[in-house]
Amino acid sequence: xxxxxxxxxxxxxxxxxxxxxxxxxxxxxxxxxxxxxxxxxxxxxxxxxxxxxxxxxxxxxxxxxxxxxxxxxxxxxxxxxxxxxxxxxxxxxxxxxxxxxxxxxxxxxxxxxxxxxxxxxxxxxxxxxxxxxxxxxxxxxxxxxxxxxxxxxxxxxxxxxxxxxxxxx
Numbered sequence: 210x211x212x213x214x215x216x217x218x219x220x221x222x223x224x225x226x227x228x229x230x231x232x233x234x235x236x237x238x239x240x241x242x243x244x245x246x247x248x249x250x251x252x253x254x255x256x257x258x259x260x261x262x263x264x265x266x267x268x269x270x271x272x273x274x275x276x277x278x279x280x281x282x283x284x285x286x287x288x289x290x291x292x293x294x295x296x297x298x299x300x301x302x303x304x305x306x307x308x309x310x311x312x313x314x315x316x317x318x319x320x321x322x323x324x325x326x327x328x329x330x331x332x333x334x335x336x337x338x339x340x341x342x343x344x345x346x347x348x349x350x351x352x353x354x355x356x357x358x359x360x361x362x363x364x365x366x367x368x369x370x371x372x373x374x375x376x377x378x
Contacts, residue, residue: 307321352372353369
């Protein structure tokens with residue numbers, strides 16, 4: 210996202226730094242390149258005999274299924290990613306911003322990155338997806354605004370946005 214201001218994106222778009230994009234692209238390329246080797250492993254295990262009791266065959270098929278699921282996940286993510294620098298300044302909680310919230314009725318604050326969990330490899334910050342309950346509640350909100358969102362246990366949690374910053378690697 211190279212624009213001068215942070216604008217909320219559609220739910221399908223994921224903001225990624227160039228570094229995160231390159232890391233994920235390399236992972237995808239590696240998984241795709243491993244397809245022939247996986248197929249060969251499955252074929253070799255199939256030739257060992259009875260498939261009902263062939264643990265190696267079933268393990269190889271399971272690994273192939275996991276790899277294919279990850280390929281689909283990465284392909285979708287990269288196809289819908291907006292790659293670039295973080296916004297110049299943060300006026301609202303948007304993808305690629307660091308948000309600090311204060312829990313109403315408590316002095317505790319939490320600081321996190323609003324963005325793709327795939328960025329997790331590039332920062333020590335906790336990353337909240339815009340699809341999460343908290344992410345959905347704060348997306349597009351300004352400093353000083355208070356929002357309420359449902360916690361996993363069903364309770365309502367109220368937080369105030371106390372700071373917005375630019376995400377820097």
